[in-house]
Amino acid sequence: MNMxxxxxxxxxxxxxxxxxxxxxxxxxxxxxSVSVAGTDLELAGLSxxxxxxxxxxxxxxxxxxxxxxxxxxxxxxxxxxxxxxFGGLDADDFVAAANESLAENLDAETLEKLRPKIDAFNDLYxxxxxxxxxxxxxxxxxxxELAHNGEVLGTVAGDMxxxxxxxxxFGDRPFNRHLKKTLLKGEFD
Numbered sequence: 383m384n385m386x387x388x389x390x391x392x393x394x395x396x397x398x399x400x401x402x403x404x405x406x407x408x409x410x411x412x413x414x415s416v417s418v419a420g421t422d423l424e425l426a427g428l429s430x431x432x433x434x435x436x437x438x439x440x441x442x443x444x445x446x447x448x449x450x451x452x453x454x455x456x457x458x459x460x461x462x463x464x465x466x467x468f469g470g471l472d473a474d475d476f477v478a479a480a481n482e483s484l485a486e487n488l489d490a491e492t493l494e495k496l497r498p499k500i501d502a503f504n505d506l507y508x509x510x511x512x513x514x515x516x517x518x519x520x521x522x523x524x525x526x527e528l529a530h531n532g533e534v535l536g537t538v539a540g541d542m543x544x545x546x547x548x549x550x551x552f553g554d555r556p557f558n559r560h561l562k563k564t565l566l567k568g569e570f571d
Contacts (some may be wrong), residue, residue, distance in 0.1 A: 405443075410466045410513075412443040418519040418527065421460045423447055427565045433524035440467045444565050445519075452566050455552050456545055462519040463551060470514075473507040479557065480504055480550055493569065499543040503528065506535040520544040 405412050405428050415424050423445035434507045446452070455461065484500060485493060493500075510516065512529040517529040526544035527537040538544070549556075556562040 404437075406467075408441050410441050410551065411547060412441075412464065416445055416462060416464075418460065418462055419521045419524050421447060421521045423460055423462050423519075426452055427567075429565060439469060441464050442466075442565070443513075454472075455566060456548055458522050458541060459550065460521045461521075463548070464515060464517040464518055465517045467510055468512060470509065470511045473509050476507045477504040480547075483550040483553075483557045484547070486555045486557075487549040492546070496540075496546060499538050499540055500547070503538045503543075503547065506538075508535065518547070520523050520548065 386478045405425065412425055412428060417423070417424055424447070425443055426446045427444040429442040429444075433507070443462075443464045444455075445459040445464065446455070449456060451459055481500070481504070488496070503526060508530055510530070515529075515531050517527075519527045519529070521527075522541055525539035525541070526547055528535045552562050553558070
């Protein structure tokens with residue numbers, strides 16, 4: 383993996399997390415709750431993401447339909463992972479990072495079976511600029527949705543696919559163990 387792609391992964395990885403209601407971090411507000419396809423989700427964790435250890439590259443919020451379900455974030459329950467980035471990134475960098483992380487978390491058969499859906503979802507990514515917000519949301523029976531600055535870019539159906547895509551952040555081999563650990567602790571690290 384090249385250095386830039388590793389940086390993309392690291393941006394969304396080295397964090398501090400806090401279990402709180404509505405919050406502001408690094409002058410970025412996260413709502414106490416959000417509604418996705420008629421499903422209300424509550425803020426369960428909030429993170430500061432560092433770039434090269436000393437610069438805040440992004441912040442993230444994890445929303446769940448039941449914040450007590452932090453122990454089983456990969457269960458078939460509604461969830462949303464929302465990032466606000468403090469610098470621009472190309473869509474291709476998100477795609478490359480997602481593909482690499484999924485390959486590390488899925489067996490070859492599952493990856494091949496889900497490849498059309500993975501590719502369809504990855505095609506939704508757009509280049510982002512400073513202060514852009516990405517939200518990746520899942521609602522059972524609806525699929526995985528990608529939104530950019532509040533505008534839904536698309537939804538890819540398939541509950542198995544949607545839950546599998548969250549393995550990027552919460553699988554056995556997440557792109558950063560610290561991200562997984564601290565988001566799922568639900569407390570400031």
